[in-house]
Amino acid sequence: MKKALITGYRGQDGAYLSRFLLEKGYEVCGADIPGDAGAWRLRELGIEGRVREVALDLLDEPGICAALASVRPDEIYNFAAQSFVLTSFTRPVLTAEVNAVGVARLLEGVRKTCPQARFFQASTAELFGSVGSAQKNETTDFHPRSPYAVSKLYAHWLTVNYRQTQNIYACNGILFNHESPLRGEEFVTRKIASAAARIGRGLQEKVAVGNLDALRDWGYAREYVDAMWRVLQQPAADDYILATGEVHSVRDFIGTVFAAAGVGLEWKGAGLEEKGVDAATGRVRVEVSKEFYRPADVKELVGDAAKAKRVLGWEPKTKFEELARIMVEAELNRLDGKKVRL
Ligand code: GDP
Numbered sequence: 001m002k003k004a005l006i007t008g009y010r011g012q013d014g015a016y017l018s019r020f021l022l023e024k025g026y027e028v029c030g031a032d033i034p035g036d037a038g039a040w041r042l043r044e045l046g047i048e049g050r051v052r053e054v055a056l057d058l059l060d061e062p063g064i065c066a067a068l069a070s071v072r073p074d075e076i077y078n079f080a081a082q083s084f085v086l087t088s089f090t091r092p093v094l095t096a097e098v099n100a101v102g103v104a105r106l107l108e109g110v111r112k113t114c115p116q117a118r119f120f121q122a123s124t125a126e127l128f129g130s131v132g133s134a135q136k137n138e139t140t141d142f143h144p145r146s147p148y149a150v151s152k153l154y155a156h157w158l159t160v161n162y163r164q165t166q167n168i169y170a171c172n173g174i175l176f177n178h179e180s181p182l183r184g185e186e187f188v189t190r191k192i193a194s195a196a197a198r199i200g201r202g203l204q205e206k207v208a209v210g211n212l213d214a215l216r217d218w219g220y221a222r223e224y225v226d227a228m229w230r231v232l233q234q235p236a237a238d239d240y241i242l243a244t245g246e247v248h249s250v251r252d253f254i255g256t257v258f259a260a261a262g263v264g265l266e267w268k269g270a271g272l273e274e275k276g277v278d279a280a281t282g283r284v285r286v287e288v289s290k291e292f293y294r295p296a297d298v299k300e301l302v303g304d305a306a307k308a309k310r311v312l313g314w315e316p317k318t319k320f321e322e323l324a325r326i327m328v329e330a331e332l333n334r335l336d337g338k339k340v341r342l
Pocket residue numbers: 084085086177186187188189191208209210211212214215216250292293294297298
């Protein structure tokens with residue numbers, strides 16, 4: 001039986017990957033800081049109690065070594081992070097400690113205690129920043145635009161470096177936005193899906209958002225964890241873009257999600273005065289607030305996952321409209337106390 005250690009296993013990707021690996025017959029060890037933040041995800045997936053819990057804090061190097069030495073994993077997936085871009089502008093030091101130096105601590109732990117283990121780093125499309133608008137691939141230059149992206153850039157290159165200099169099987173998945181009903185509520189897709197369902201049901205009047213013009217490549221997280229596993233099954237370690245290749249604006253996402261919740265929106269005004277108005281009733285359902293703007297946002301992110309298709313045999317199947325529908329249906333089911341399809 002193969003053994004996997006997943007850091008941040010109570011987050012969206014960690015929870016999906018836990019289920020995926022349990023179904024493959026792995027022993028799954030979930031590493032996280034103590035507490036039960038995110039435990040609801042394991043409950044909704046029906047895998048609560050099936051993941052062996054290991055206390056692990058990316059700020060604590062001796063603790064990391066002890067955890068790795070006790071688990072002796074075959075595969076390590078690192079999802080533990082301060083993962084919210086906006087927060088990184090107000091907590092840059094914490095973001096660097098966890099996302100950057102934390103990965104150094106983890107890779108040192110691997111080198112010292114389990115150098116045969118295969119290591120997957122959740123790298124990010126945010127590395128690319130706003131330079132150029134063409135589809136990004138594995139050879140595109142990085143221009144990070146947030147403390148989050150800068151911290152992840154260090155982790156990305158350190159992962160490459162341990163592969164090159166320490167003979168560790170270490171890989172980066174350069175993940176474009178991947179969403180699901182298990183996303184945290186602070187991320188735009190889940191925030192909108194939740195608000196649209198509540199507004200559709202008459203439980204909420206409106207929602208405030210930030211930059212409507214941001215363009216993103218949104219895939220379905222459930223499918224991305226399959227790709228991450230494939231990354232670690234190859235004869236040689238390497239880095240891969242994981243993306244759908246489709247791009248839509250935040251405004252489009254909102255319109256599609258609200259339509260799926262039974263609310264047809266019309267857009268009126270511009271800039272901070274732009275509003276999404278219910279076409280049937282004239283009531284304002286979406287407004288723009290400075291609070292959700294970032295000091296620097298990435299204008300457009302779209303990825304070219306041709307290498308993942310060619311080498312890993314992976315291709316995302318769930319695209320924008322279907323993803324929006326899945327997310328709204330999940331929120332409506334939650335409101336109705338029904339089981340969520342995940
Ligand atoms: P990220 O790409 O990992 O930062 O994922 P997010 O879901 O947090 O943000 C995706 C894009 O949506 C970014 O360009 C944000 O600026 C934009 N956005 C617009 N309104 C909002 C909002 O209300 N919340 C969040 N989180 N993002 C928003």
